[in-house]
Amino acid sequence: xxxxxxxTNIKVYTGGHPAWSEAGNVLxxxxxxxxxxxxxxxxxxxxxxxxTAKKGHLPGAVSIPLEKVISKKxxxxxxxxxxxxxxxxxxxxxxxASIVKEIIRLGYHHVFVLNGGYSxxxxxxxxxxxxxxxxxxxxxxxxxxxxxAVDEFLxxxxxxxxxKLILDVRTEAEASTGMVENxxxxxxxxxxGRIKELPKDKEVITYSETGxxxxxxxxxxxxxxxxxxxxxxxxxxxxxxxxxxxx
Amino acid sequence: MKxxxxxxxxxxxxxxxxxxxxxxxxGFKPLIDKKCHLCHSSYKSxxxxxxCDLEDHSRKASLILVGMTIGSKRVMKLVRYExxxxxxxxxxxxxxxxxxxxxxxxxxxxxxxxxxxxxxVKTEVYMLEDEIISTKELEKLVAMGPEKGNYTLxxxxxxxxxxxxxxxxxxxxxxxxxxKLKHKLPKDKEQLLILYCDGYS
Numbered sequence: 001x002x003x004x005x006x007x008t009n010i011k012v013y014t015g016g017h018p019a020w021s022e023a024g025n026v027l028x029x030x031x032x033x034x035x036x037x038x039x040x041x042x043x044x045x046x047x048x049x050x051x052t053a054k055k056g057h058l059p060g061a062v063s064i065p066l067e068k069v070i071s072k073k074x075x076x077x078x079x080x081x082x083x084x085x086x087x088x089x090x091x092x093x094x095x096x097a098s099i100v101k102e103i104i105r106l107g108y109h110h111v112f113v114l115n116g117g118y119s120x121x122x123x124x125x126x127x128x129x130x131x132x133x134x135x136x137x138x139x140x141x142x143x144x145x146x147x148x149a150v151d152e153f154l155x156x157x158x159x160x161x162x163x164k165l166i167l168d169v170r171t172e173a174e175a176s177t178g179m180v181e182n183x184x185x186x187x188x189x190x191x192x193g194r195i196k197e198l199p200k201d202k203e204v205i206t207y208s209e210t211g212x213x214x215x216x217x218x219x220x221x222x223x224x225x226x227x228x229x230x231x232x233x234x235x236x237x238x239x240x241x242x243x244x245x246x247x
Numbered sequence: 248m249k250x251x252x253x254x255x256x257x258x259x260x261x262x263x264x265x266x267x268x269x270x271x272x273x274g275f276k277p278l279i280d281k282k283c284h285l286c287h288s289s290y291k292s293x294x295x296x297x298x299c300d301l302e303d304h305s306r307k308a309s310l311i312l313v314g315m316t317i318g319s320k321r322v323m324k325l326v327r328y329e330x331x332x333x334x335x336x337x338x339x340x341x342x343x344x345x346x347x348x349x350x351x352x353x354x355x356x357x358x359x360x361x362x363x364x365x366x367x368v369k370t371e372v373y374m375l376e377d378e379i380i381s382t383k384e385l386e387k388l389v390a391m392g393p394e395k396g397n398y399t400l401x402x403x404x405x406x407x408x409x410x411x412x413x414x415x416x417x418x419x420x421x422x423x424x425x426x427k428l429k430h431k432l433p434k435d436k437e438q439l440l441i442l443y444c445d446g447y448s
Contacts, residue, residue: 005429006436011380013400013414013443018347020414020443023382025389033410093415112412171307189308189327192359213305216312219323 024101026093029112031124034058034085038127040142042083043076045069046133047096048118056130058087058121063133069099073106075137078245080107082139087114087121146218148205148229150244156205157181157242165202169217170209178237180207188213191220200226207231275356278322280315282444283349285422295355297324301348311363313350326352328363337368344368347445380441388441389415399433403444414443 013020021027038044044061046053053063064072066088076084084103086096096113103111114121122128143149148156156164157180166183168175175185186194188208198204204226208214211232218230234245274294283290283298290298299313302323309330314323334341349369354361388396393416401420402409409419420428422444433440 005425005432007432007440008437010378010440010442012374012378013380013382013385013441014374015382016443016445017412017414018445019382020385023386025382025386026415027412028415029412030410033407033412091415110412115415187308188305189310195359209307212303213308213310215303216305216308216310216325219312220325223323 021104024097024104026097026100026113027111028091028115029085030115031121031126034114035124035126037083039140041079041081041140041144042085043137043139045084045086045137046118047086047088047092047099050133050135052089053133054131056118056122056128057133058118059127059129061087061133062137063135064137066095066099070102072137073103076103076106076108077137077139077141079139079141081109082141083110083112084108085112085114087117090117090119091115092117143232146222146229147232150231150233153205153207153231153233154242154244157183163202165198165204167198167204167206167217168208169206169213174209178239180235180237180242183207188217188220191217195220195224198226203227203229205229205231207233207235209236210234278315278317278324280349281317282422295353297326297350297352297354297361299324299350299352301344301346301350304344306342311344313352324361326354326361326363327357328366332363333365335365335367336370337366341366385414385441392416398439398441400441400443401432403442408445417443 017027034044038058039060044058046057046061046063047066047069049065050063053061057063069086086099088095091113093113100111100113116123157166160182166180168179168183168185169188169191170185171187172185179185186197204221206214206217206221206228207230208217211230211234214230215232218228221228231244236243277290277293277296277298279290279298280300287298290296297313297315299315301311302314303312304310309328311326311328312323313326314321328341330341332341334344337344351367351369352363353365354363356362388398389400393399400414400417402413402417403420403422405421406419409417413419418431420431
C-alpha cells in the first residue's frame with residue numbers, strides 16, 4: 001500500500017507489538033482509551049512522589065512512587081487480564097521500563113504506560129482528583145459485558161429465579177463430583193447436539209472450572225439465539241459446597 | 248438426449264475438478280479475517296476454511312475458540328479436534344497450542360460441530376532480509392526519536408487498538424485507511440517508513 005504511494009524506503013516490523021512487548025519494551029496507551037476504562041478492571045498507578053500525587057491525580061489512581069512499585073506487586077489483582085497503567089509527570093519510558101517488564105513477567109497481559117503522562121492528561125482535559133489519594137492497590141473487578149458477577153451468580157443458584165438457568169458445562173465426570181446448587185449439566189462438547197434441551201425463554205448462565213469452557217458454551221448459546229452470560233471465575237465444588245474464586 | 252449428455256459431461260467434469268467433494272455437495276464458504284485478505288487473495292475461493300485468530304483453547308473439551316473480524320463484526324467459532332489432528336508449523340502438538348496465534352483451519356462438519364481436519368499455525372511472513380526491521384534496530388530508533396532517527400513508524404491496525412496500546416513514537420495509519428491518511432505520512436518519500444501491526448503471517 002505504502003509502496004503505491006511512492007515510498008521507497010519501507011521496512012516492516014514483522015514481529016509487531018507482541019514481539020516488542022516480549023522483548024521487554026514499553027507500550028504506550030492513550031488518553032482516549034484510559035478515560036473510557038477508568039474504574040473498570042483497571043489499576044492506575046501514579047508513580048510520582050506522594051505529595052505531588054496528592055495535589056492532583058487520575059480518578060481512582062493509587063500513589064506508589066516509582067521505586068516502590070515492585071515491592072507492592074503482591075497487591076496486584078489476581079486477574080491477569082486486568083489492565084495496569086502506569087504514569088509519571090510526562091511520558092517516562094526509561095524510568096518505567098524495568099517496572100513494566102517486571103509486571104509483564106508476573107503474567108499480566110495488559111501493562112501500559114500512559115502517553116503524555118499526567119501533563120498530557122491535563123492537556124486533554126481529562127478528569128483529575130486532588131486531596132486524598134490511595135496508597136494501597138485496589139481493584140474493582142466489574143464483570144465484563146456478558147459475564148456475570150460472582151455474587152449474582154451465587155444468588156441465582158440459591159434463589160433459583162424462574163427466568164434463569166444455571167448450566168454446568170464441565171464433563172459428566174467432573175459434574176458427578178458435585179455441582180452448583182440448582183444447576184444442570186451438559187458438557188460443552190455435547191452442547192450443540194443437546195441445545196434443544198434448554199428452554200429459550202430463560203437466560204442461561206454457564207460456568208466451568210476456570211471460566212474458559214463457560215465462555216465457549218456462552219458463544220454456542222449466543223450463536224443459537226439464547227439470552228446468556230457466563231461466569232469468568234474459578235469454581236470448585238468440595239463436599240457439596242461451592243467455592244468461587246474471585247478475580 | 249443431447250442435453251442429457253451435456254449434463255453427464257458436466258457431472259464427470261466436476262468430479263475431475265473437485266474430486267474431494269461429493270458430487271453436487273457444495274462446501275461451506277470460507278470465513279476469513281479481514282487482515283488475511285491482504286496477502287492471501289486465494290482464500291476466498293476455497294471452502295471449509297477459517298483464517299482466524301486463536302482466542303482460547305480448552306484441552307479438556309478438545310475445543311478451540313477462534314475469532315475473525317469480517318467487515319466490522321467479530322465472528323466467533325468453536326472448532327473441535329481429534330487427538331491425531333494434523334497440525335503444521337508447530338512442534339508442541341495440538342495440546343500445546345496457546346497464545347497469540349494466527350491459524351488457518353480446514354474443517355469438516357460433523358452433525359452440528361465443526362471438526363478440524365488440519366490446523367496450520369501461521370508463522371511470520373517470509374520477506375526479504377532488507378525489508379524487515381528487527382526489534383533491536385527498532386529499539387535503537389525509538390530511543391533516538393523520529394527526528395534524530397529520521398524515521399516514521401506507522402501502526403497499521405485500527406485506531407481503537409492504537410489507543411489501547413502502541414509502540415512509542417508510532418502514529419496511527421490503519422491499513423484500510425492508508426490512502427485517506429496519506430497526509431500524515433512523511434512528505435519525504437525516501438525517509439525510512441516502518442510499518443507494523445500485531446504480527447504478520
